[in-house]
Amino acid sequence: MGKNVMVGQSGGPTSVINASLAGVFAEAKRANLGKVFGMRNGIKGLLERRIIDMQSYVCNEIDVEILKRTPSSFLGSCRYKLPKIEGSEDVYKQIFNILEEHGVGYFFYIGGNDSMDTIMKLSKYGESIKSPIRFMGVPKTIDNDLAVTDHSPGFGSAAKYIAATIKELVLDSQVYNNSSVTVVEVMGRNTGWLAGAAALAKGDDSIGPDLIYLPEIIFNVDSFMDKVAKTSADHPATIIVSEGLKLADGRYVNEIDAEKNAVDAFGHKQLTGTASYLAGEVSKKLGVKTRAIEFATIQRCAAHIQSATDVTEAFAVGSQAVKAAVDGNTNRVVIIKRLSSEPYAFATDAIEIEKMANIEKHVPSEWISKGGDYVTQEYLDYALPLIQGEMSPYYVGGLPRHIILK
Numbered sequence: 001m002g003k004n005v006m007v008g009q010s011g012g013p014t015s016v017i018n019a020s021l022a023g024v025f026a027e028a029k030r031a032n033l034g035k036v037f038g039m040r041n042g043i044k045g046l047l048e049r050r051i052i053d054m055q056s057y058v059c060n061e062i063d064v065e066i067l068k069r070t071p072s073s074f075l076g077s078c079r080y081k082l083p084k085i086e087g088s089e090d091v092y093k094q095i096f097n098i099l100e101e102h103g104v105g106y107f108f109y110i111g112g113n114d115s116m117d118t119i120m121k122l123s124k125y126g127e128s129i130k131s132p133i134r135f136m137g138v139p140k141t142i143d144n145d146l147a148v149t150d151h152s153p154g155f156g157s158a159a160k161y162i163a164a165t166i167k168e169l170v171l172d173s174q175v176y177n178n179s180s181v182t183v184v185e186v187m188g189r190n191t192g193w194l195a196g197a198a199a200l201a202k203g204d205d206s207i208g209p210d211l212i213y214l215p216e217i218i219f220n221v222d223s224f225m226d227k228v229a230k231t232s233a234d235h236p237a238t239i240i241v242s243e244g245l246k247l248a249d250g251r252y253v254n255e256i257d258a259e260k261n262a263v264d265a266f267g268h269k270q271l272t273g274t275a276s277y278l279a280g281e282v283s284k285k286l287g288v289k290t291r292a293i294e295f296a297t298i299q300r301c302a303a304h305i306q307s308a309t310d311v312t313e314a315f316a317v318g319s320q321a322v323k324a325a326v327d328g329n330t331n332r333v334v335i336i337k338r339l340s341s342e343p344y345a346f347a348t349d350a351i352e353i354e355k356m357a358n359i360e361k362h363v364p365s366e367w368i369s370k371g372g373d374y375v376t377q378e379y380l381d382y383a384l385p386l387i388q389g390e391m392s393p394y395y396v397g398g399l400p401r402h403i404i405l406k
Helices: 017-030 042-047 061-068 089-101 113-128 155-173 193-201 221-231 274-286 308-326 377-387
Strands: 004-009 036-039 051-053 104-111 134-139 180-186 211-213 237-242 289-294 332-341 344-352
Touching (some): 017 061, 017 308, 036 042, 042 089, 061 308, 155 193, 155 377, 180 193, 193 237, 211 221, 221 237, 237 274, 274 289, 308 332, 308 344, 332 377
Parallel strands (some): 004 104, 211 237
8 A cells, every 4th residue: 555645625714724734744644654745735736746745845743833824725725525436447547547656655635515415425425346445534614513513623713813803892892981882793504603602702801792693593684683773772783693584485695685696616606795784784773883794814814813722732633643544444434522511621533434424414403592592601611622722823924823735
């Protein structure tokens, strides 16, 4: 079996996805597995033979540390859906030929739900042709919607950014003594894990957000308007909404005024504009000053406010994936197990990829307030340990230093 490694990144980036890449690289070097190759832009780049030698970019331990602190996806990403094996064998033959040409014995894919689907298909085809290549999934997603794992690398840092920024926005909104409403849109297509993180902003030095709306609850515009009117009557209000809020008829809120037909390779509708629409409605119906703010991609690339817990776990799942593959595992994904919340402690495990691929994890209904407009203490107890600790960037010229492909 070839001892070289092939690693790639897929889907939306996080501020710690490169920490997982660093974990794969560092453990592969420690285990003396040979060269570590990187796919430019995921499986799509592999098919196009756009492959780099990671050793040309990560040359020492300092580079590994800088890579941990570098946001976005160092290798680039893609949203390429592998076709079903049946009827598309040529695609799989091409992939395996490329891997064999590079002497690859270990394949690692860092990504979310769709990426786990890719690992599952490659493993299945590899088994059918009796390939010795071992395939491992390395989880990531700020959405925190991967099944089985207690939480996903990437979520903790995004939650930390959201909570910290909401604290600052709330303070800013209190400057003037008049009615105002700030509607903040947070990522979350079908799950509200990220939106719920805004509640962490509430404390003895912040009133926090007034209302939080998650996509797990059917959204009613009239009910929303009534609550905003009451909330904003005596103080400036800050409202958090998930981008994926849905109406009773199945439409996303951002589709009320205009149909959003653009979809990605996996059939996901492109979401944006929920806060903008709702802020406009509040302004028209309540006659108060409004502001719409979209965190958009900032919440997933804010490496200057990484959670140290998140970085540690992201690195761990990358290194543990290599260890599991060396031990003979394939068609598996590394998960995080919570051993304790106070003090916080975790462990990792490698489970069958089928237990995670194409399964979506939602915020438990009992963690959402009865009125459907906030999260409960159970959610806060779950999320708080994940935002702990800070990673100091390596500053050069007053700005964080990153490692990039040139």
